[in-house]
Amino acid sequence: MRMVIGSLLIGLVLAVPNLQAGGPGEPFMLSNGCINCHGFEGQRAPGAIPSLAGQSEAYLYKTLAAYRDGTLKGTIMNRAMEGYDDQTLRQFAKYYSSLPRKSLGSAVPKAHEQGERLYAQHCSSCHEKQADTPYVKGQNSQYLQGVLKDMATGHRTMPEEMASAISALKGEELQQLLGYLQGCAQKALCR
Amino acid sequence: MNSQRRLLLKWLATGIGASSIQALARPAVPVAARSYAVVVIGGGFAGATFARTLRRLDTSTSITLVEPSRQYHCCPLGVEYLVGKREEETLVFGYEQLHAEGIEVVHQKARSIDAKRKQVNLADGSVLSYDRCVVATGIGYKYDSSAGYNEAVASRVPHAWGGGQQLRLLRQQLEAMPNGGNVLISVPVDDYRCPPGPYERASLIADYLKTHKPDSRVIILDAKPRFAKQAQFEQAWKRFYGYGSEQANIQWIGALQGGTVQGFDEAKGQLLTEGGAVSGQVINIIAPQRADDFSQYNGLAAEHGWCPVNTQTLESLLVPDVHVIGDAAYAEKLPKSAFAATCQARVCALAIHSQMHGLALLKPQYMNVCYSLCGDNYGISVLLHYEHDASRNIIEIQTLRVTPLDASDEDYRREALSAYSMFDSLVKEAFG
Numbered sequence: 001m002r003m004v005i006g007s008l009l010i011g012l013v014l015a016v017p018n019l020q021a022g023g024p025g026e027p028f029m030l031s032n033g034c035i036n037c038h039g040f041e042g043q044r045a046p047g048a049i050p051s052l053a054g055q056s057e058a059y060l061y062k063t064l065a066a067y068r069d070g071t072l073k074g075t076i077m078n079r080a081m082e083g084y085d086d087q088t089l090r091q092f093a094k095y096y097s098s099l100p101r102k103s104l105g106s107a108v109p110k111a112h113e114q115g116e117r118l119y120a121q122h123c124s125s126c127h128e129k130q131a132d133t134p135y136v137k138g139q140n141s142q143y144l145q146g147v148l149k150d151m152a153t154g155h156r157t158m159p160e161e162m163a164s165a166i167s168a169l170k171g172e173e174l175q176q177l178l179g180y181l182q183g184c185a186q187k188a189l190c191r
Numbered sequence: 192m193n194s195q196r197r198l199l200l201k202w203l204a205t206g207i208g209a210s211s212i213q214a215l216a217r218p219a220v221p222v223a224a225r226s227y228a229v230v231v232i233g234g235g236f237a238g239a240t241f242a243r244t245l246r247r248l249d250t251s252t253s254i255t256l257v258e259p260s261r262q263y264h265c266c267p268l269g270v271e272y273l274v275g276k277r278e279e280e281t282l283v284f285g286y287e288q289l290h291a292e293g294i295e296v297v298h299q300k301a302r303s304i305d306a307k308r309k310q311v312n313l314a315d316g317s318v319l320s321y322d323r324c325v326v327a328t329g330i331g332y333k334y335d336s337s338a339g340y341n342e343a344v345a346s347r348v349p350h351a352w353g354g355g356q357q358l359r360l361l362r363q364q365l366e367a368m369p370n371g372g373n374v375l376i377s378v379p380v381d382d383y384r385c386p387p388g389p390y391e392r393a394s395l396i397a398d399y400l401k402t403h404k405p406d407s408r409v410i411i412l413d414a415k416p417r418f419a420k421q422a423q424f425e426q427a428w429k430r431f432y433g434y435g436s437e438q439a440n441i442q443w444i445g446a447l448q449g450g451t452v453q454g455f456d457e458a459k460g461q462l463l464t465e466g467g468a469v470s471g472q473v474i475n476i477i478a479p480q481r482a483d484d485f486s487q488y489n490g491l492a493a494e495h496g497w498c499p500v501n502t503q504t505l506e507s508l509l510v511p512d513v514h515v516i517g518d519a520a521y522a523e524k525l526p527k528s529a530f531a532a533t534c535q536a537r538v539c540a541l542a543i544h545s546q547m548h549g550l551a552l553l554k555p556q557y558m559n560v561c562y563s564l565c566g567d568n569y570g571i572s573v574l575l576h577y578e579h580d581a582s583r584n585i586i587e588i589q590t591l592r593v594t595p596l597d598a599s600d601e602d603y604r605r606e607a608l609s610a611y612s613m614f615d616s617l618v619k620e621a622f623g
Contacts, residue, residue, distance in 0.1 A: 038616070083590060
C-alpha cells in the first residue's frame with residue numbers, strides 16, 4: 001500500500017532504498033535479474049542451472065544466505081547474492097517457494113520402478129518432508145550431478161542423514177536412484 | 192525526511208483503502224483500464240521478452256509485434272557456429288509461441304512513427320494505432336568510420352556482429368583461409384553490442400586455428416586501451432593458445448600499442464592502424480555502432496547516436512509515449528547485452544502495466560551477466576549489480592565481479608555449462 005501512495009509522489013518513493021511490500025509486480029521486479037537464468041516461473045529448461053519453483057522457503061533462504069556468506073561455494077551465485085540483506089533474501093525465498101513446481105506425470109516406466117522404490121525408502125522422508133531440504137524430483141539432472149559431485153569431493157557439506165542414506169545403497173542401486181531422478185527431470189515422468 | 196512524506200506515512204498508517212488512493216493517484220487514467228494497445232517494433236531478445244512479459248501481466252491488452260523477419264538469428268553463442276562447433280539452426284527462433292499467446296506478430300518493416308497521431312506506419316501502407324509504442328530495433332553501424340570502409344565493403348568484409356548472413360560469410364572465409372594466414376579483428380571504442388564479444392570470438396577462433404591451422408594467428412586490433420574481463424581472457428589465452436609467445440595463435444594490440452584502426456586497404460588486405468599496416472587473409476571489421484536507422488529516422492536518437500530514456504520506465508526522453516529498450520537504448524550504465532536488454536524489457540513491461548492501470552511505479556531492478564567461452568569446457572563470467580539513481584537518471588554500478596583468477600578447472604567447466612544453460616533460459620523467456 002505504501003507503493004500506491006508513491007504514485008502521488010514518485011520522487012519520494014524512489015528515495016526509499018528497498019522495494020516496498022504490496023503489489024503483485026513487486027517480487028517479480030525484485031527477481032528481474034534472476035529470471036534470465038531461473039525463468040519467469042522459476043522453472044527451467046534442462047541444464048546446469050536449477051529450477052527454483054516450489055522449493056521450500058527455508059531451504060531457499062538457507063541456500064541463498066550460504067551463497068552470500070560464502071559458506072556454500074558456487075560459481076556465479078556467490079557474486080549474485082553479494083550485498084543482499086536478509087530481508088531481501090527472505091523475499092526471494094518466499095517468492096520462489098510460492099511458485100508452482102513442474103507437475104509430474106503419473107506413470108512411472110518399468111525401468112524406473114526400482115529407482116522410485118529406493119527413492120521412497122531412502123530419500124523422500126527428508127526431501128519431501130523436511131522443511132530445509134531441497135525437493136529433487138523434477139530438478140535438472142545436470143545440476144543435481146554437480147551438487148553430488150561437490151558433496152563427493154568435499155566442496156559441499158553432505159548432511160549426515162544423507163551420508164548414511166547413501167552408504168546404505170549398493171553402487172547399482174545408486175545408479176537406479178539417480179536414473180529415476182534423471183527420468184523425472186528429463187521427461188517429468190514421476191508421480 | 193520532509194514533512195510532506197511524514198504526513199503521507201501517517202496518513203497511510205490510518206489504513207485508508209488502496210482503491211480510493213489508487214483513484215486519487217492518477218485521475219486521468221481509469222483504474223480499470225484493462226484494454227490498451229501496445230505496438231512493439233523489433234523482435235529480438237528485448238522485443239520478444241517485452242511482449243511476452245506484458246502479455247503475462249495484462250491478458251486482455253492488444254499487443255502487436257512488428258518484425259520483418261519470420262525468424263530471429265541470435266548473436267549469443269553465434270561464436271560457436273562461427274568455428275564449426277554448433278549448427279546454425281540452434282541459433283534461429285520463430286514467433287509461433289508469441290502468436291499462440293495472443294500476441295499479433297506482423298512480418299512487416301516499420302517505416303515510421305507518427306507520434307502526434309500515435310500511429311506506426313508499416314512498409315505495406317498499413318497503420319497501427321497505439322497507446323504505447325516500444326522500440327526494440329537494436330544497433331546500426333557507422334560505416335563511414337574509417338577510410339576505405341563502407342556498407343558495400345561490409346558485404347564482402349563482414350562485421351558479423353549480427354546473426355545470419357554476415358556470420359555465415361565470416362565462417363566461410365575462416366574455413367577457406369590457408370594455414371599460416373592471419374585473421375584480423377578490428378574492435379571499436381565503446382559503446383557497442385556485447386563488450387566482451389570480440390574477445391570471446393578471438394578466443395574461439397584461436398581454438399579453431401590451433402587445431403586446424405596451427406601456423407595461423409588471430410590478431411585483435413583494438414581502439415580501446417583495455418577490455419572487459421581482460422585478465423581472465425589473457426589467462427586463458429596463455430594457458431591454451433601460447434599468448435605472449437612467438438608461436439601464439441592469438442595476439443592483442445591495444446590502443447596504447449597502436450591498435451586503433453584508421454583505415455582499410457581492401458586491395459592489399461590490410462588494416463591501417465596507428466602503429467602501421469597489418470595484413471590479414473581474413474579481416475573482420477567490427478564497425479563502430481549506434482542505434483539503428485529506424486530509431487535515428489524517428490527522432491529517438493540523440494547526437495551520440497543512442498536513444499536516451501527514462502531509466503525507470505524506458506520511455507524515450509525525446510518522443511512521448513514511445514519507449515526504447517535493448518541495445519538501441521541509452522540507459523546508462525547498462526551495457527548492450529541480451530541479459531541487460533531483457534531486464535529492460537521486463538522493467539518496461541511493468542512500467543507500462545503500472546501506468547495503464549494507474550498504479551505506482553516500482554523501483555527498477557537491473558542486473559547484468561555476461562558469460563564468455565574461452566575454449567572447450569572453459570567459461571568465464573562477469574556479474575554486475577546496479578542501483579537505480581532516479582535523481583540522476585542513472586543505473587549506477589554497485590558491484591562488478593568477475594570469475595576469480597584462481598578458479599578451478601571444475602569452476603571453468605561449470606561456467607561454460609552455465610553459459611549454455613543461461614542461453615537456453617534467455618531463449619525460452621523470449622521465444623518460448
